[in-house]
Amino acid sequence: MYDRRVSTRRVAITGLGAVTSLGNDLETTWKGLVEGRCGIRPITLFDASGFRTQLAAEVRELPDAGVSPRVRRRLSRTDVLGLAAAAEALAASGLDLSRENPLRIGVVLGAGVSGLLDSENDFRALLAHGPRAARPTRVLNQPPDQTTDRIAERWGLLGPRSTITTACSSSATSLGFAADLIRHGLCDVVVTGGADTFARLTHGGFNALRAVDTEPCRPFDRRRKGLTIGEAAGILVFEEEERARRRGAPILARFLGYGITSDAHHMTQPESSGEAGARTIRACLAAARLDPADVDYVNAHGTATPQNDPAETASLKKALGARAKEIPVSSIKSMLGHCLCSAGAIEAVATVLTIARGVVPPTIHYREPDPECDLDVVPNEAREARVRTALSNSFAFGGNSTVVAFGEFPG
Amino acid sequence: MTGPVITGAAAVTALGRDLASTRAALAEGRSAVADVEGQDVPARKDRSPAARIVRFSSEPELPKMKARRLDRASLYAVVAAKQALADAGYAMAGLEERTGILLGTGSAGAGPLVELERQMALESPDAASPFLFPYTVANAPASVTAIELGIKGPNVTITQKDAAALNALFWGRMLLADGRADALLVGAADEWNLDYHFAYERVHATRTATRAGFVLGEGAACVLVEEESRARERGAAVRARVASVVMRPAALSPQVRRADAGVLAAAMRAALDEAGVAPSGVGLVHLSRNGVLETDRAEEAALAAVFAAPPRTAAVKEQLGENPFAGAVQLALASAELAERPGAGAVLINAFGAGGNFLCAVLRSA
Numbered sequence: 001m002y003d004r005r006v007s008t009r010r011v012a013i014t015g016l017g018a019v020t021s022l023g024n025d026l027e028t029t030w031k032g033l034v035e036g037r038c039g040i041r042p043i044t045l046f047d048a049s050g051f052r053t054q055l056a057a058e059v060r061e062l063p064d065a066g067v068s069p070r071v072r073r074r075l076s077r078t079d080v081l082g083l084a085a086a087a088e089a090l091a092a093s094g095l096d097l098s099r100e101n102p103l104r105i106g107v108v109l110g111a112g113v114s115g116l117l118d119s120e121n122d123f124r125a126l127l128a129h130g131p132r133a134a135r136p137t138r139v140l141n142q143p144p145d146q147t148t149d150r151i152a153e154r155w156g157l158l159g160p161r162s163t164i165t166t167a168c169s170s171s172a173t174s175l176g177f178a179a180d181l182i183r184h185g186l187c188d189v190v191v192t193g194g195a196d197t198f199a200r201l202t203h204g205g206f207n208a209l210r211a212v213d214t215e216p217c218r219p220f221d222r223r224r225k226g227l228t229i230g231e232a233a234g235i236l237v238f239e240e241e242e243r244a245r246r247r248g249a250p251i252l253a254r255f256l257g258y259g260i261t262s263d264a265h266h267m268t269q270p271e272s273s274g275e276a277g278a279r280t281i282r283a284c285l286a287a288a289r290l291d292p293a294d295v296d297y298v299n300a301h302g303t304a305t306p307q308n309d310p311a312e313t314a315s316l317k318k319a320l321g322a323r324a325k326e327i328p329v330s331s332i333k334s335m336l337g338h339c340l341c342s343a344g345a346i347e348a349v350a351t352v353l354t355i356a357r358g359v360v361p362p363t364i365h366y367r368e369p370d371p372e373c374d375l376d377v378v379p380n381e382a383r384e385a386r387v388r389t390a391l392s393n394s395f396a397f398g399g400n401s402t403v404v405a406f407g408e409f410p411g
Numbered sequence: 412m413t414g415p416v417i418t419g420a421a422a423v424t425a426l427g428r429d430l431a432s433t434r435a436a437l438a439e440g441r442s443a444v445a446d447v448e449g450q451d452v453p454a455r456k457d458r459s460p461a462a463r464i465v466r467f468s469s470e471p472e473l474p475k476m477k478a479r480r481l482d483r484a485s486l487y488a489v490v491a492a493k494q495a496l497a498d499a500g501y502a503m504a505g506l507e508e509r510t511g512i513l514l515g516t517g518s519a520g521a522g523p524l525v526e527l528e529r530q531m532a533l534e535s536p537d538a539a540s541p542f543l544f545p546y547t548v549a550n551a552p553a554s555v556t557a558i559e560l561g562i563k564g565p566n567v568t569i570t571q572k573d574a575a576a577l578n579a580l581f582w583g584r585m586l587l588a589d590g591r592a593d594a595l596l597v598g599a600a601d602e603w604n605l606d607y608h609f610a611y612e613r614v615h616a617t618r619t620a621t622r623a624g625f626v627l628g629e630g631a632a633c634v635l636v637e638e639e640s641r642a643r644e645r646g647a648a649v650r651a652r653v654a655s656v657v658m659r660p661a662a663l664s665p666q667v668r669r670a671d672a673g674v675l676a677a678a679m680r681a682a683l684d685e686a687g688v689a690p691s692g693v694g695l696v697h698l699s700r701n702g703v704l705e706t707d708r709a710e711e712a713a714l715a716a717v718f719a720a721p722p723r724t725a726a727v728k729e730q731l732g733e734n735p736f737a738g739a740v741q742l743a744l745a746s747a748e749l750a751e752r753p754g755a756g757a758v759l760i761n762a763f764g765a766g767g768n769f770l771c772a773v774l775r776s777a
Contacts, residue, residue, distance in 0.1 A: 002656075002657075002685060004413075004414070004584070004585075004588040004613075005588070011532060029535075038769070041705065048536075050535050050536035050537060051536045055745035066637075072723070074664075083755035088757070089594065102662075103659075108630070111570075112548065112549065119610075123525075123528055123532065123606070124532050125534055126530075128534065131613070136610060136614050136615075137614055138668045139610040139613075139614070140610075140614060140665075141665075143517065143570060143571060143572070144549060144664070144741045145570045145571055145665065145766070145768075146665045148571075149663070149664070149665035149766040149768070150664075150665060151769075152660060152662050153662045153663060153664055153665075153766075153767075155662075156661055156662045157662060158659070158661070158662060159660075160581070160658040160660070160661045161571065161658065161768065162569055162571055162578055163518070163569065163570045163571060164567065164568070164569060165548070165550055165568045165569065165570050166550045166566070166567060166568050167548045167549075167550055171424070173567060175581055180582065180585045180586075180589070184585050184588075192777045199533055200528070200536075201486035201524060201528060201531075201547060204531050204536050205527065205539065205541075206542075206544075207536060208539040208540060208541040208544055209541045209544060210541070210635065216762060225554065236685040239684065258776075259562065260565045260566065260591070261508075261565065262512070262554070262557040262562050262563050262564065262565070262566035264507065264557050264558050264561050264562055264563050265558065266555065267543050267546070267551070267555070267558070269546040273420060276563075279508070279563070283591075287589075287591075294521075299556065312714075359677070368773070372627065396550070397545055397550070397554070397568070398545075398548065398553070398554025398555070399547050399557065399558065400550055400554060400566050400568075401553060
């Protein structure tokens with residue numbers, strides 16, 4: 001039953017899963033991140049010769065979705081990534097789903113592109129050869145909530161379900177919804193995060209905006225020219241902490257809170273003074289009952305566009321004060337690309353591991369400091385550090401900004 | 412008093428560009444469902460109809476100059492949002508950071524997306540318009556509205572098949588309860604698109620002369636939801652109380668439009684239980700009914716199981732078409748009906764979407 005009171009229920013993270021351009025599982029991805037490896041390579045999914053850049057961070061070989069061949073034929077690329085990451089996260093959580101009440105397990109993902117690549121192929125076949133050449137059933141995979149339903153169907157999960165579509169902050173925002181389901185007593189467990197894959201539309205759109213770099217993206221570097229698009233799935237198992245503790249679950253960290261705000265500024269440009277982003281960070285700190293001095297690390301949005309990185313730097317300075325320059329702030333987009341609607345999820349996964357394992361992933365391709373981005377960006381090499389509390393920033397088209405906070409589990 | 416209440420409502424539909432004209436048209440039994448015609452529409456005997464907004468002026472809410480660059484769902488959303496705020500007597504100045512927006516959608520961005528794809532496929536990647544791309548995202552209606560109105564609180568867009576508008580209310584009341592905002596515009600916005608229409612037609616999802624199915628519609632609607640104490644403080648007229656919103660999904664493949672009557676009945680009972688309303692206390696049920704036989708029949712059987720005496724029902728999707736905006740229209744209609752007839756009983760709203768996405772909400776009079 002819904003409990004409208006702000007409850008004292010805490011949210012623990014008991015499982016993680018990842019599929020990225022660095023690897024098809026969590027450990028390979030994490031190893032790549034701490035080694036500073038780059039997942040950005042020439043595009044293979046379509047002919048990219050006419051675009052400004054021919055680079056992206058594609059998942060090399062699709063993982064096993066863990067479904068029958070009949071079901072597999074119907075899945076989009078995004079579904080496959082999402083199902084594989086969810087399987088890994090659920091296995092890691094140690095949950096025995098056959099013994100759980102399915103009504104108490106929810107699914108909340110961030111998504112956007114979904115099966116668009118299939119629709120594009122269908123659309124092009126239609127334009128070139130007429131209706132007989134097209135495969136209309138593939139178009140059905142385009143709604144962003146497909147993967148959410150697929151995960152619920154695959155594991156028979158009957159709790160509340162939702163899909164957030166706030167562009168590049170989608171999957172960070174989904175974590176907030178998931179946490180609220182637990183805090184308000186509607187779920188014991190929520191499978192959350194996001195999956196998003198590559199398509200001509202997103203690549204072409206950012207090319208048209210001249211927001212892409214022709215080289216692998218260089219967040220916070222003075223020579224940065226723009227982003228590189230990536231694709232990924234990042235899944236987190238959120239669980240009510242007392243329950244997780246009682247069953248002896250492997251608790252990796254706590255979800256401490258989130259801030260969501262609207263810039264009310266511009267559809268594509270960040271608010272340059274940093275005040276809008278600072279409001280989101282402050283909202284997160286307030287919700288998580290944190291002071292700036294508590295923050296030990298920030299996983300930055302760090303897209304490497306000329307506009308984002310200085311605005312984000314200014315936001316961090318406004319919200320965290322002197323603390324902003326004392327702590328590491330890194331962008332793993334330098335390795336995984338900008339995974340758009342799954343960026344917040346895969347960056348949340350990395351943030352949880354940063355806390356759990358005491359290693360801060362670097363910002364690679366960093367050569368020339370930019371005076372407007374004068375933070376400790378953990379250049380090129382990972383660093384060991386005790387991180388008790390960390391933030392992860394996500395700022396999106398439309399001014400949809402989300403910041404999430406994670407903390408060390410004291411148990 | 413505490414708990415979420417509705418203080419304003421608006422709807423932009425194919426039957427009217429505001430809630431009053433939409434209500435009047437619905438009451439007269441008018442339908443917006445019509446044949447899809449035009450030079451881009453090849454003749455075909457089993458063509459599906461649609462409930463389209465054929466002629467629309469954004470004025471007086473939004474000047475034509477601004478409207479020109481927007482996608483249609485965003486246009487409808489801005490107009491509906493401004494009307495809802497006016498209906499609520501809500502002055503934004505000074506409250507920007509305490510005001511949020513949550514919209515559902517199933518189709519926002521369709522027009523710019525298809526146009527951009529066409530430019531890239533038929534011309535070249537270089538031909539892709541940078542002006543179209545920002546409006547291909549599903550969050551364009553909510554974000555354009557936030558920019559236009561200066562909303563700086565939570566800004567969320569949700570997709571969940573036909574049920575996205577109720578899902579927005581489902582999370583929205585938590586955001587209010589947690590003090591993340593004092594007022595939230597909650598609703599949905601959609602646009603009709605010819606290529607999407609063809610796609611649904613090709614997979615036999617939509618109705619034709621020879622088969623059952625839903626009819627695609629477009630529009631936007633929203634309600635202003637506030638914590639009651641805040642609404643009373645500012646002297647707002649409370650139209651309706653949000654008594655419950657429940658989600659009881661089934662584990663189905665995403666596009667499967669099927670439902671078990673027992674599951675739907677359980678969802679309705681859960682919503683009534685949480686609202687503290689007995690079935691006999693329900694004065695009106697806004698049905699999910701949209702022409703899909705399997706789910707329509709299951710809903711009918713579920714109603715028979717829950718209600719000893721058949722309740723008064725309304726099936727507005729038959730007149731306005733399907734898409735998440737229709738669920739938001741039902742919220743707006745329900746709040747207006749409760750404000751006018753406070754003694755007529757509670758309103759139950761059903762939203763039983765594809766893929767087992769089942770939600771119910773109960774609104775009560777203030």
